[in-house]
Amino acid sequence: MRFSSKFANTFSWATRPKWVVVLAFLVILSSSNVPAYSAETDTKNDIKKLIKEAVKLTRAGLLKEAEASLGKAINLDQSRSEAKVQLAYVYVKQRRLTEAYDLSLRIAQAEPKNARARAVLGATLLSAGRFREARLVFFAALQIDNSEDLAWAGYGMLDFYENKIGESLNNLREAVFHEPDEPDYIFALAQVSARSERYKEAAEAYNDFLHISRSSDTDRRARIKGLISFLRYLGNIGGLYLNAGASSTEVPVELVGNRPIITLRVRGKSEPLRFVLDTGSGISVISEEAATRLQIKPVAKGGFARGIGGDGKFEIVYGLVKEINIGDVAIKNVPVYIRKFHTDGQPVDGYIGLALISKFLTTIDYGNKTFSLTKKESDKREFRESDELSLPLRLTSSGFLSGQVQLEGIESPLNFIVDTGASISVISDRVSRADTIKLFSSDEKLTVIGAAGVTEDVPTFMLPKVTFGTHSRESIMAIALDLDIINEASGFEQAGILGGNFLKNYKLTFDFRNSKVTFVPVKAEKE
Numbered sequence: 001m002r003f004s005s006k007f008a009n010t011f012s013w014a015t016r017p018k019w020v021v022v023l024a025f026l027v028i029l030s031s032s033n034v035p036a037y038s039a040e041t042d043t044k045n046d047i048k049k050l051i052k053e054a055v056k057l058t059r060a061g062l063l064k065e066a067e068a069s070l071g072k073a074i075n076l077d078q079s080r081s082e083a084k085v086q087l088a089y090v091y092v093k094q095r096r097l098t099e100a101y102d103l104s105l106r107i108a109q110a111e112p113k114n115a116r117a118r119a120v121l122g123a124t125l126l127s128a129g130r131f132r133e134a135r136l137v138f139f140a141a142l143q144i145d146n147s148e149d150l151a152w153a154g155y156g157m158l159d160f161y162e163n164k165i166g167e168s169l170n171n172l173r174e175a176v177f178h179e180p181d182e183p184d185y186i187f188a189l190a191q192v193s194a195r196s197e198r199y200k201e202a203a204e205a206y207n208d209f210l211h212i213s214r215s216s217d218t219d220r221r222a223r224i225k226g227l228i229s230f231l232r233y234l235g236n237i238g239g240l241y242l243n244a245g246a247s248s249t250e251v252p253v254e255l256v257g258n259r260p261i262i263t264l265r266v267r268g269k270s271e272p273l274r275f276v277l278d279t280g281s282g283i284s285v286i287s288e289e290a291a292t293r294l295q296i297k298p299v300a301k302g303g304f305a306r307g308i309g310g311d312g313k314f315e316i317v318y319g320l321v322k323e324i325n326i327g328d329v330a331i332k333n334v335p336v337y338i339r340k341f342h343t344d345g346q347p348v349d350g351y352i353g354l355a356l357i358s359k360f361l362t363t364i365d366y367g368n369k370t371f372s373l374t375k376k377e378s379d380k381r382e383f384r385e386s387d388e389l390s391l392p393l394r395l396t397s398s399g400f401l402s403g404q405v406q407l408e409g410i411e412s413p414l415n416f417i418v419d420t421g422a423s424i425s426v427i428s429d430r431v432s433r434a435d436t437i438k439l440f441s442s443d444e445k446l447t448v449i450g451a452a453g454v455t456e457d458v459p460t461f462m463l464p465k466v467t468f469g470t471h472s473r474e475s476i477m478a479i480a481l482d483l484d485i486i487n488e489a490s491g492f493e494q495a496g497i498l499g500g501n502f503l504k505n506y507k508l509t510f511d512f513r514n515s516k517v518t519f520v521p522v523k524a525e526k527e
Helices: 019-030 034-059 063-076 082-093 097-110 115-127 131-144 149-161 165-178 183-195 199-212 218-235 288-293 377-385 484-490
Strands: 248-252 254-256 259-266 273-277 284-287 298-306 313-326 329-339 350-352 361-365 370-374 390-392 401-407 414-418 425-428 441-450 453-468 471-481 496-498 506-511 516-521
Touching: 034 063, 034 082, 063 082, 082 097, 082 115, 097 115, 115 131, 115 149, 131 149, 149 165, 149 183, 165 183, 183 199, 199 218, 218 298, 218 313, 248 259, 284 288, 284 313, 288 329, 298 484, 361 377, 401 496, 425 453, 441 471
Parallel strands: 273 350, 284 329, 414 496, 425 471
Antiparallel strands: 248 370, 254 259, 259 273, 259 313, 284 350, 298 313, 313 329, 361 370, 361 506, 390 516, 401 414, 401 453, 425 496, 441 453, 453 471, 506 516
């Protein structure tokens, strides 16, 4: 994608004298009669109607139809920008980010006082993961018009991804205040309310979304209805992820196919269960077989989730585990997905998601093969005062951890999900088509087992160098997958997944509260 790095100059164009334009307009008026003026008024009204229709279509998720309506409006008068700005926004929602960027930037340059154009430009940059530039552009939009709803919503999502939940809620509420009929804002407010553990508020916001959204996507509506039922159930529980045991623990890790697996127990039962430590999952997951054995029953269900592998879908079933014991730590009231697992001959009972461990300082040491959790202030202070360089992480809308990765052959850094539950790293099929990456394609094909099933004959690439922060590894194998399913829900573009074949070379400490991770090599890195 083409993004200029000189945003400091983006909005500093000199304002051109307007008298020439005004004079020309006066000459036209003086030589025109009333019918000409009437025709101009009719055209203006027709454009407004087409834009209004396009907004309704956009909110209903009918983006191709919205694009067609806006094309008609633009053809009526090429000199007007309102329809073009709305078209750029439709491009953002279609994830046609280069087109959205080019169009919105061109209008912002031509019309320095056009707040909406800047807000759409900011939304484009945000979707591309260009957070710093997006924040600057949203600020510029609000300086022009403090009621620009899209800019407030953009600020809210920026704060959400950076785990500033209080600020995110305030900014999204401001966006809803200025535009209460925009379903995207209501949906985002519901997501952030759930992240802040305001489950009843989240359920009501999702319910409001269903009422005002005109989307005809029946499967999505079914998913949201199931989620509302689950959130209302959680709202009546006396708190989630409650620590009932020791404030710290350390347990051994078994590495199987580059994935860290620990043994834990559920509800104090003696049966040991094998769970994968999975930073690529927001919520924990338990297999149907284990749930049946442990008498963990569904508390809500609805619709199908989308995932990698098979037909790309699996039924959403929610459960609640009363207590999970990891070493000396006990965590009460843990929400889980219950689903069928597609085994690769290495059976596990579940996956530990980020929400379960996010209230602890969490360390996965691939060298010593240990996993530790701590809430001790002394441990937190020692971590803060250490000399190790911490790298920033962001949380996607769907609860993934994302960081910036550099691939040899591509100039700009790319957003990658940091996923301890993935045995191998991944690049998107879009990245794999880059001329500089095609050079590294391999003849080897792999079988991929994902949440939704099995995919055969997946192409592989031997990447010469992968860098995260100051840490680099050479000759990292990656598979190429269609990540559209992930990007539809992530909020900003993910170009790949940093998997176990890279992460196994490090001791990782996650500071979830401050959205940071430290990497300490357990195997020497090449200079």
